Amino acid sequence: MEFYIATETKAAGLPFSSAVRVGDVLYLSGALGNVPGKQELVPGGLEAETRQTMENVGAVLKANGLTFDDVFKCTVMLADMNEWAAFNRVYLTYFKPDRLPARSAFGAAALALNACVELECWAHVGRVG
Secondary structure (H helix, E strand, O other): OEEEOOHHHHHOOOOOOOEEEEOOEEEEOOEOOEOOOOOOEOOOHHHHHHHHHHHHHHHHHHHOOOOHHHEEEEEEEEOOHHHHHHHHHHHHHHOOOOOOOEEEEEEOOOOHHHOOEEEEEEEEOOOOO
16 A cells, blocks of 8 residues: 655645555545645535646546546535536546546535535556556
8 A cells, every 4th residue: 555645635624635546546535626735615515616626636637647538437526516507617637537436425514614525446456567
């Protein structure tokens, strides 16, 4: 097992790893639309938070030598399921149409920092050699 804690996660004083690799799977912690390194959300509501959430996920993937092409499973948590379509509009721009991850989604009564969205992803780590 390998634990990865992003500099931004450390800077924000958060009590978890950004991702953990077990075998050929990288399990990413749930990501919010927070300003990197801070416990504050980007302004602008769900779509802005979704963009920042995806950028935060992308940063963890990149730090581990991966891209959105390597993501095979996502779990979406929305504070308001009526925002499903708005979330999807942004989310879909990060994936190729023929490489959409398997996905689950559910509504949550409340999310950390009073966020609109939280996203948890799993990615495949290809082996070299």
